[in-house]
Structures are given as structure tokens and as C-alpha cells.
Amino acid sequence: AQSVSQHNHHVILSEAASLELGCNYSYGGTVNLFWYVQYPGQHLQLLLKYFSGDPLVKGIKGFEAEFIKSKFSFNLRKPSVQWSDTAEYFCARDTGRRALTFGSGTRLQVQP
Amino acid sequence: DADVTQTPRNRITKTGKRIMLECSQTKGHDRMYWYRQDPGLGLQLIYYSFDVKDINKGEISDGYSVSRQAQAKFSLSLESAIPNQTALYFCATSDRGTDYGYTFGSGTRLTVV
Numbered sequence: 001a002q003s004v005s006q007h008n009h010h011v012i013l014s015e016a017a018s019l020e021l022g023c024n025y026s027y028g029g030t031v032n033l034f035w036y037v038q039y040p041g042q043h044l045q046l047l048l049k050y051f052s053g054d055p056l057v058k059g060i061k062g063f064e065a066e067f068i069k070s071k072f073s074f075n076l077r078k079p080s081v082q083w084s085d086t087a088e089y090f091c092a093r094d095t096g097r098r099a100l101t102f103g104s105g106t107r108l109q110v111q112p
Numbered sequence: 113d114a115d116v117t118q119t120p121r122n123r124i125t126k127t128g129k130r131i132m133l134e135c136s137q138t139k140g141h142d143r144m145y146w147y148r149q150d151p152g153l154g155l156q157l158i159y160y161s162f163d164v165k166d167i168n169k170g171e172i173s174d175g176y177s178v179s180r181q182a183q184a185k186f187s188l189s190l191e192s193a194i195p196n197q198t199a200l201y202f203c204a205t206s207d208r209g210t211d212y213g214y215t216f217g218s219g220t221r222l223t224v225v
Contacts, residue, residue: 009152034213043202043216044155090154098143098162098206099170100214104154 002029004091006103014111019078021106023065023091026072032094033074035065036102039087047089050074061085086110115139118203118217125193125224133188133220135203143206144186145214146170146178148199155202161186162208193224 003026013019025033032051036044048059055067065076076089091103116137125131135144143162147155147170157170159178167178175197179187190197200221204214 006154036214043218044204044214045216046213049213095157097160097168098208099145099157099160099168101157101171102147102155104152 001101002026002093002095003101004033004093004103006089006091006106008106009104010107010109012109012111013081015083016080017110019076019081019085019108021076021089021091021108023074023076023103024072025074025091025093029096030094031067031069033065033067034092034100035059035063035074035076036090036092037061037087038090038105044090047076081108081110083110083112114218116203116205116215116217118201118220120220121218122221123223125222127194127224129193131190131193131222133190133201133203133222135186135188135217137184137203137205137215139205139207139215140183141205141215142183142208144180145204145206146176146186146188147202147204148172148197149202149219150199158188158201190222190224193222195224198222198224 034049035047038044050057058064088105090105092100119134145160146158161180177189203217
């Protein structure tokens with residue numbers, strides 16, 4: 001079955017530090033990839049998505065992600081994090097029937 | 113009003129009880145989904161529906177059932193709740209178009225004691 005994995009479970013950064021969160025997807029099937037963010041006590045919100053085309057995808061709030069087919073990766077990046085970026089981040093992919101499967105999430109804590 | 117509304121927001125129930133979680137949407141989307149979220153496990157797909165007559169099991173459907181009463185309503189039932197069904201449950205919708213992405217509800221926090 002198609003899946004995604006996130007190896008960083010908890011990341012702590014200081015404000016203004018650069019961020020990169022890892023996401024790897026399994027081989028096979030349609031590769032539609034997503035990053036979602038969940039702020040404390042809130043529901044998930046879409047940050048960005050990749051279906052095809054330019055492998056560097058820009059999303060909301062200054063986030064971007066790069067699709068690297070040879071590495072089966074879709075890492076999320078932000079050049080300079082803010083305290084308000086403290087949240088949990090989920091990578092997801094389409095299972096092939098417009099149902100998404102999610103990674104286990106990465107909790108980001110940004111210290112002022 | 114929220115695009116995707118879940119009720120109740122919080123619920124405590126006893127082991128063995130039947131409970132229904134409801135989801136309604138005003139997005140006009142055809143596709144609706146139920147996920148549960150557990151710490152460290154991310155979101156796991158329980159059931160999904162592409163229209164009123166198309167219901168599909170997800171990764172963890174055992175112990176759950178669903179009903180798609182109308183395009184806008186998708187209910188999740190726990191026929192006989194057990195403590196390991198304690199979790200945060202999310203409903204989501206998506207459009208059938210190529211540029212799709214989920215819209216999530218605010219979640220239902222369910223505790224089974």
C-alpha cells in the first residue's frame with residue numbers, strides 16, 4: 001500500500017532558524033503529495049500540494065517543498081521560522097482513489 | 113458558519129455504548145472522509161464516500177460503520193465503543209476536480225471510559 005513516512009517526530013528550533021522537515025513516500029502509484037499544518041487545538045489546514053510540473057512548490061505562510069523523485073522525498077522548508085509556526089506538520093499522499101494517507105506527523109516547537 | 117461542521121465537539125461515553133458522530137458540509141463536495149488521530153500515529157482513514165451510494169472502507173474500519181444520508185451529511189457510528197477508540201475524530205471533504213485538497217472539520221474528541 002502507498003504510504004508516507006516522517007522521520008522527525010519532534011523538532012525544536014529558535015526563531016529565525018531555517019526549517020526542513022523530511023517526508024518520504026513509497027514507490028508506486030500516482031504521486032500526489034501534500035503538506036498540512038495543525039496548530040494547537042485546531043484542525044488541519046493545507047500548506048501546499050504537488051501534482052506535477054515544477055518540483056519546487058510554494059505554499060502559504062512562506063513554506064515551500066521540493067519533490068525529488070530520485071529520493072522519493074518531498075521535504076518541507078522555510079528559510080526563517082517564527083514562534084507562530086509552532087504546530088504539527090503532516091505529509092500526505094493520495095492512495096490512488098482521492099483518499100489521502102498521512103504520515104505520523106512532526107511536532108515543531110519554535111522558541112522565542 | 114464553518115464549511116465542515118462536526119457534532120459533538122467533545123463526548124465521553126461508556127464502554128459498550130453506541131455512539132454516532134455527525135458531519136455536515138456546505139462546500140458542495142461529493143467526497144467525504146472520516147479519520148481518527150492518535151498521538152504519534154498521525155491520521156488514519158476509517159471510511160470514505162464518493163457519493164451517497166459509494167462507501168469504502170479505509171485502513172482501520174473494524175468497529176466502525178458509516179452512513180451517507182445525503183451529499184452533505186456523513187455520519188460515523190461506533191456500535192459498541194471500547195476504550196482504544198478514544199481519539200480525536202476528523203471529518204473531511206474534497207472536490208472531485210483535479211485541483212483537490214481536503215477541507216477538515218474541527219474534530220470530535222471522543223473518550224471511552
